[in-house]
Amino acid sequence: MQHVLNHAGALLIGGESFAREVHERLGTAMERFTIVPGAVDTDRFTPADSMRAGPVRLFYHGRVDRRKGVLDMIEALPTVAGEWRCTISGIGPDLDAARALTEERGLGARVTFSGYADYDDVPALYRDHDVFVSPTYAEGFSNTILEAMASGQAVLSCEAVGVVDCLRDGENGLLVRPGDVPALAKSLTRLVNDAALRERLGATALEECRRVYSWHAVGAQIIGVYRSLLGSVPCREFAQNIPVESCRYRAEPHLL
Template structure:
């Protein structure tokens, strides 16, 4: 259990996250899990609050949520109840909001931790001297610590903001252990994809790979998520996959848990990621994983050990990897067992909450 000196007042932490840790986006799920784990542990010496900076509704309402968060910062600081600010950061609108939050934190002399989780931040934060790039660099270099999800992101931030390099900490995402026991797909191997349906997640390539596997009778697939659902359904029908591939659209937490429990293989052939929650959740249940080595994925999916990696956009390699796993139960079991062990050791919420708490305590010193 993480502890501070309880003879002093608790360390007051305010966490800035899109929907306050209650939304269904990846970082809100992580922060919701963190809040639950902190409550379960009863961590001494920390008082952690969560606040929404975008809000769960229409984007037009986000200025009101941001304004409310900034006012909350001012009020907590005035009452002596804000020691550290934790800022979750992605690209586009998230950065524009967080630039204002970080600017106010520096004005009020509040130490802040930046938590970078955006999959496309390399493309968003350009290596130039534009006003936006300079402002982002100032935000990172003004942070007490920057939390990133893997080595590739540590190198990226260090290159863009050299004065922040010695304060970058790698803390991978984490999930709770599953509430439902893993039962698998039974007689037909269940291949599962979870994520936003579209080009960035490699769904077109996945459809083509599944079409090439139609001669195998021993599999079925579920492609769950929002995005271009109707287009994907039409494409599945065109490829002759309508009776083999289910596209339910957006699925809530309970249904996600049920799908993972009934799956044998998790596939995520993305073109860009940071460290996707679907892979970590799959590992928590001992699924065999097929993914592309993008973002920090290769930090946890070691090819041939904790999963299979395929080149980005390579339909042939994706087809081969999925076919191997469908036909070879011993390989599925071996990769799944290794993934499960890795989750328990490094990707579970218990060590995650401890690591994040240590970053907060260090930031306040």
């Protein structure tokens, strides 16, 4: 890994917070990194045509995993005031635990588990909801947050690596500390009961997403990086036999 980080012509990474984590763990100089964020197809992920009446629809979509904060969200829901319903979309190692906790907290009538979603069906799922909830503990760069932003949803997430690079609390989303269930419940209550806040956060996120995170914008940025390397001579100082270092993701691929 160090061979690549030290000698590649360019190092592209999703955000400053992730780059800082690599710097702290492996010592790679920050100036080696070029920040190129994740991207989303803003032609496929689009907002609903109009506001909906009735309960506010909360949406969790992704890996059903306690590291993604789904159990924290379920713990927060019983104290969320107002009229709301919640959909948990996806599968994962903690699906059974999430279902059990939902029943234990008496939320069966208000929380729906929709299971695995084909990618072609996902844009419509976002459009059917009002608030995207991603109480994750860490990300590389969150594709689901970008999809929610492109769908015009208000987003509630956490002050975590890979999230703080695209969301700013009170500007284009709401952020709480990872694992802070009372704060999560308080922010959910705000979003459920304040339509103007939902609309403002969603509109700001949508504009920024189309401007910064669309495939067109990010693709142009990547092309620029490749153009800057034209004519450069690649490093040839690699050892003939690069040792294979242990990798936690090879041993535990479910962490990806």
